[in-house]
Amino acid sequence: MKTMHAPAAAPAAPALEHACTIVAEVAPGLPVERRGADMLEIIPITGGTVTGRISGRVEPGGADWCRERADGAYEVEARYWFRTDSGSVVDVVNVGRIAPGAPGERHGLFMSTPQFRTLDPELQWLTQRVFVGRAEAFGTHTTIDVFEVVS
Known part of the structure; x- marks a missing residue:
């Protein structure tokens, strides 16, 4: 005889706490590769701001590698750095x-998983925790609201 178990209740979802908002200023994209209908471009990051629990300036020199896929989806990988108001990198x-955009969905809105590295002892919490970003791309900048995942 088979034993029936009641379905387990779904676990509680973790909460999110706003950590900071990053506004990365960007230059026009530079197409670098086309494979079939896929297109890769590099979008230079030229500066910007960081506000919230951390504040500072996004430094020029980073970039976002953005691949537009044949199915209409995009894959983005940005690598950049900022200097806090206290001078930490x-x-x-x-x-x-x-x-791909669904009816009624805002174009350019996407989710991301930012990861941080720093030597600053006061900012090690950035290197020890998990974050999600809600980002929106505009012509001259991308705004990323960064949230810490808390249990």
């Missing part, structure tokens, strides 16, 4: 995907 790697 924070390295950022931010990977995301943009699904």
Whole structure:
């Protein structure tokens, strides 16, 4: 005889706490590769701001590698850095995907998973925790609201 178990209740979802907002100023994209209907371009990051629990300036020199896929989705991988108001350097790697637009969906809105590195002892929490980003791309900049995932 088979024993029937009641379905387990779904676990509680983690909460999100706003950590910072990054506004990365960008230059026009530079197409670098086409494979079939896929197109890869590099979007230079030229500066910007960081506000919230951390504040500072995005430094020029980073970039976002953006691949437009044949199915209408995008894959983005940005690598850049910022200097906090106190002078600390924070390295950022931010990977995301943009699904093809659904009816009523805002174009350019996407989710990402930013990761941080820094030597600053006061900012080690950035290197020890998980973050998600809600980003929106505009012509001259991308705004990323970064949230810490908390249990």
